[in-house]
Amino acid sequence: MSMTAMDALMRQARIRPKSTALVFHQESWTYERLLAEAEALARGLAAEGVRPGDRVVLHMVNRPEMVVAYYACFRLGAIAAPLRAAFKFAELATLLQRLAPALYIGETALYPNVAAVETSILAADKRFVVGKTVEQSGRPWELLFDEAVGGALPEAPALHEPAVLLNTSGTTGQPKFVIHTAATLSETVDRILRHAGLCEDDVVVGALPMVHVGGLSTTLSFVAGGIPIILLEGFDADAVLDNIEHYRCTWCLGFPAQYAALLDRQRARPRNLASLRICLTAGDVCPVVLQDRCPVEIGAPLYNLWGATEVVGALTFGLQRGPVARIAEGARVRLVDERGVEVPRGEVGELLVRGPNVFTGYWNDPQATAELLKGGWYHTGDLMRRGEGHDLWFVGRKKDIIIRGGTNIAPAEVERVLTAHVAVQEAVVVGIPDEVLGQRVFGFVKLASGAEPAAVSDILAATAAQLADFKVPEGLGIVDDFPRNALSKVDRNALVTMAIDADRSLRGGAPLQPAQLPGQAARDVRLRSGASVN
Numbered sequence: 001m002s003m004t005a006m007d008a009l010m011r012q013a014r015i016r017p018k019s020t021a022l023v024f025h026q027e028s029w030t031y032e033r034l035l036a037e038a039e040a041l042a043r044g045l046a047a048e049g050v051r052p053g054d055r056v057v058l059h060m061v062n063r064p065e066m067v068v069a070y071y072a073c074f075r076l077g078a079i080a081a082p083l084r085a086a087f088k089f090a091e092l093a094t095l096l097q098r099l100a101p102a103l104y105i106g107e108t109a110l111y112p113n114v115a116a117v118e119t120s121i122l123a124a125d126k127r128f129v130v131g132k133t134v135e136q137s138g139r140p141w142e143l144l145f146d147e148a149v150g151g152a153l154p155e156a157p158a159l160h161e162p163a164v165l166l167n168t169s170g171t172t173g174q175p176k177f178v179i180h181t182a183a184t185l186s187e188t189v190d191r192i193l194r195h196a197g198l199c200e201d202d203v204v205v206g207a208l209p210m211v212h213v214g215g216l217s218t219t220l221s222f223v224a225g226g227i228p229i230i231l232l233e234g235f236d237a238d239a240v241l242d243n244i245e246h247y248r249c250t251w252c253l254g255f256p257a258q259y260a261a262l263l264d265r266q267r268a269r270p271r272n273l274a275s276l277r278i279c280l281t282a283g284d285v286c287p288v289v290l291q292d293r294c295p296v297e298i299g300a301p302l303y304n305l306w307g308a309t310e311v312v313g314a315l316t317f318g319l320q321r322g323p324v325a326r327i328a329e330g331a332r333v334r335l336v337d338e339r340g341v342e343v344p345r346g347e348v349g350e351l352l353v354r355g356p357n358v359f360t361g362y363w364n365d366p367q368a369t370a371e372l373l374k375g376g377w378y379h380t381g382d383l384m385r386r387g388e389g390h391d392l393w394f395v396g397r398k399k400d401i402i403i404r405g406g407t408n409i410a411p412a413e414v415e416r417v418l419t420a421h422v423a424v425q426e427a428v429v430v431g432i433p434d435e436v437l438g439q440r441v442f443g444f445v446k447l448a449s450g451a452e453p454a455a456v457s458d459i460l461a462a463t464a465a466q467l468a469d470f471k472v473p474e475g476l477g478i479v480d481d482f483p484r485n486a487l488s489k490v491d492r493n494a495l496v497t498m499a500i501d502a503d504r505s506l507r508g509g510a511p512l513q514p515a516q517l518p519g520q521a522a523r524d525v526r527l528r529s530g531a532s533v534n
Contacts, residue, residue: 002189013223023228027212034223048126050078052154052158057377059114060105060455076157085302104138105141108137128140128144133516165179166213175486178359179359191357192218195329205247207240214282214312228247241266244273244276248275250276251278255406284403285405308380309359312357314332315517324393337350352378381399402429404437407470414441415429424446430495440503444477
């Protein structure tokens with residue numbers, strides 16, 4: 001096994017202590033400083049009673065303190081549990097209850113969504129906040145460093161125990177926590193450095209959220225490889241382009257929707273992007289039109305990179321246009337049919353992956369673990385076909401998960417919130433195709449007896465108050481009843497067709513014609529505007 005993420009940081013601090021590890025708001029952080037602060041924070045966490053195996057919630061946007069906190073957890077053997085900035089109170093409270101954290105580290109702008117969480121779930125004196133603190137905003141995180149002297153650290157944290165829990169949507173609507181260990185993270189980093197086209201002369205722009213596997217795994221890889229990171233709080237197309245120009249960045253990773261925004265902003269205000277040599281996109285299928293535009297408009301090719309929260313590094317980027325990836329050297333990959341039998345080259349099968357970089361299970365969810373991790377093989381749910389050589393072409397997804405702007409959305413989770421409204425009797429949520437985002441969220445509701453169609457606005461407002469913006473349906477249709485198949489299950493394919501027709505009519509400016517079902521009709525559709533990409 002390669003060295004752990006913490007060992008890799010220690011090595012860089014030893015061989016290039018004064019070199020730049022990352023730049024944030026024009027401030028340079030050296031490897032020496034990054035290691036010193038991670039060690040001090042680990043001791044501070046230990047002084048607060050955090051022990052190996054305890055969960056430490058990290059609730060921040062991209063910033064150096066987030067990087068420091070990850071490495072501090074790794075050094076101590078605590079389990080880092082990052083939570084997304086977009087989550088609202090109801091989502092965070094549920095996740096915190098499941099995690100039972102020993103300590104929380106957040107930031108001033110995000111803490112209001114956590115402040116009201118019961119102290120039985122998260123103790124008041126275990127809430128630390130980065131940034132200016134005000135009344136009821138948690139304790140200053142600087143206190144953790146004041147306590148650092150007394151904290152004892154283990155000599156060697158366990159390699160095969162959980163090191164990080166990454167939140168991902170489940171098909172049941174119950175979010176899952178994907179377990180990665182120091183060992184699986186180490187193998188992931190090693191494969192990224194070997195197969196993602198990186199070299200020591202690179203400078204990367206880091207805009208992917210570190211609460212996602214893509215942002216975390218690449219950040220750990222850049223540090224391990226001695227590659228400077230221009231760290232951005234989040235994705236902003238103009239900020240990304242400006243930093244590429246200013247710092248002569250060579251390597252960029254983002255979702256397809258983000259590249260669409262980069263191309264549009266570059267056309268509106270051109271920058272000198274001559275340093276950029278490779279662009280990779282992950283999280284969703286990349287439209288070929290984006291791949292065609294990138295070399296012309298920003299001067300670098302755009303390639304697909306497949307990955308999942310459960311495994312990164314088994315496939316590397318494909319060199320052809322279209323939804324193609326390549327099997328990485330040494331990776332164990334199979335394509336199988338419904339019986340688990342390998343399909344011949346050219347036929348479609350479900351992608352299975354096995355190896356030391358594969359997650360070890362889902363936190364406190366043996367049923368989900370047994371369903372998707374069988375005999376060491378991770379069943380991805382993605383349908384692919386084998387092309388020439390080591391190429392794998394993405395075909396579709398077995399499950400109903402909606403992927404909007406590179407982020408997974410479980411329909412069941414949204415449906416549960418919709419049906420909690422007093423005016424809703426039943427709800428179904430589907431994804432409809434979008435050239436930029438990949439998919440958008442569209443919902444249908446059957447109203448409760450006595451409810452009026454005007455309730456749609458209230459339903460959407462109530463949903464927006466409980467879910468992150470990217471999960472809220474951008475269109476909501478009212479139906480008398482839902483189409484069903486022979487097994488009396490809701491026919492989601494029929495609803496997708498309805499949603500596409502209704503959405504096309506509204507966005508095209510044509511009068512909306514009720515989408516017809518056998519014996520039913522969509523009586524009302526309201527489009528929600530201003531949804532954001534997260």
